[in-house]
Amino acid sequence: SGRLTIIATPIGNLDDLSPRAGQAIAEAALVLVEDRRHAQRLFQHLGVQPKTLALHEHNERALAPQMAQRIAEGESLALLSDAGMPLISDPGFPLLALLREQQLPVTVIPGPNAAVAALSLSGLPSDRFSFEGFLPAKAGARRARLSILSHEPRTLIFYEAPHRIVATLTDMAELCGAERPAALCRELTKIYEECLRDSLGGIVEHLSRHPDKIRGEMTLVLGGAPERDPEEMEADRWLTPLLEELP
Ligand code: SAM
Numbered sequence: 209s210g211r212l213t214i215i216a217t218p219i220g221n222l223d224d225l226s227p228r229a230g231q232a233i234a235e236a237a238l239v240l241v242e243d244r245r246h247a248q249r250l251f252q253h254l255g256v257q258p259k260t261l262a263l264h265e266h267n268e269r270a271l272a273p274q275m276a277q278r279i280a281e282g283e284s285l286a287l288l289s290d291a292g293m294p295l296i297s298d299p300g301f302p303l304l305a306l307l308r309e310q311q312l313p314v315t316v317i318p319g320p321n322a323a324v325a326a327l328s329l330s331g332l333p334s335d336r337f338s339f340e341g342f343l344p345a346k347a348g349a350r351r352a353r354l355s356i357l358s359h360e361p362r363t364l365i366f367y368e369a370p371h372r373i374v375a376t377l378t379d380m381a382e383l384c385g386a387e388r389p390a391a392l393c394r395e396l397t398k399i400y401e402e403c404l405r406d407s408l409g410g411i412v413e414h415l416s417r418h419p420d421k422i423r424g425e426m427t428l429v430l431g432g433a434p435e436r437d438p439e440e441m442e443a444d445r446w447l448t449p450l451l452e453e454l455p
Contacts, residue, residue: 209312210237210284212275214300216319219291220397220425222253229317230254236286240275242299246290263287264299272302279312293321297341297367322396323365326427329403330363330391333432337363343376351379358384361432370423374415380430381408389431395424 213232218224233239234256240263241247247260263271279285289298307314323339340357343350343366357364368376373392380388386409393403402421404411408430415422 210279210282211313211315212279212303212307213284213286214294214304214314214316215286215288216293216317216321217250217288217291218397219320219322219325220395220401222250224320224397225250225254226317226319229319230256232286232317233258233288235284237283238278239286239288240303242289247288250288258286263303268299269302272306275303276306276310276312279307280310291320291322293318296321296323296339320397322367322393322425322427325396326391326393326403326429327363327365329393329396330429331405332363332389332391332429334363336361336432337365339365342367342369345372347375347379350376351383354379354383359433361435363432364430366428366430368426368428370426373422373426373428374412376428377408377412377415381412384408384430384433386412391429393427393429394421396427398424400424 213236215229215232216226217229233251233254236258239247239258239260241260242262242264244260244262251257261271263275275285287294287300287303289295289300292298294300295304304314327334327337338360343353366376377390377392380390387407389406390408390411391403391405392411395401404414404421406414
């Protein structure tokens, strides 16, 4: 059989495309792309003109069986998304699930990923972390999710849109405390790359003074909830009900 090659592409700076990624794109019988016009920019940079097929959230479920069949019949396909690693808040999962089920070969050419880039830049603990992708768009659902996550001790990573970032940061400050450390990483690998390392409250205040910074592509890294000492927790278990009894 052929195989699927998952290929990471730049998250801004085209020079971050690896030579191996460029070669795999040039050699694939068919390149599955999220958006044809977007991919065209990359192909122009590489000077290649591969055959493409758009695979996005609206058709990926329907197309997966045909793509798996082409691989089973010996074709080598490539999968890339508009930016970074495919499948990370991007299309590809239905196809990968099917290839797994049919035991068809897959390989990956790893590379840029906004979440991991932001985590490494943030200065927050990187030994354990949880990638949360995009929060729900609706305020109620977003706050419900954040309220659960507010107790998470691992560092949390979110993708967020500029028009929602202030609302999200404000909700986080309310539910996790304005003092919780965070890092707002914008426009990574691009000309206006910036990483604001401050408390949630501090970042909200900074953005209110510099509304010009509420734009571009953003990844938010949130420090985890302070790990609580087991002895302190045990004490709380006894003390809280006792204190509630006091007049
Ligand atoms: N698959 C991509 C990856 O591996 O990073 C992520 C795709 S997701 C649809 C796009 C989101 O990633 C953006 O809305 C933003 O939150 C984040 N992002 C992408 N490029 C970025 C950059 N250059 N700087 C900061 N965040 C970025």
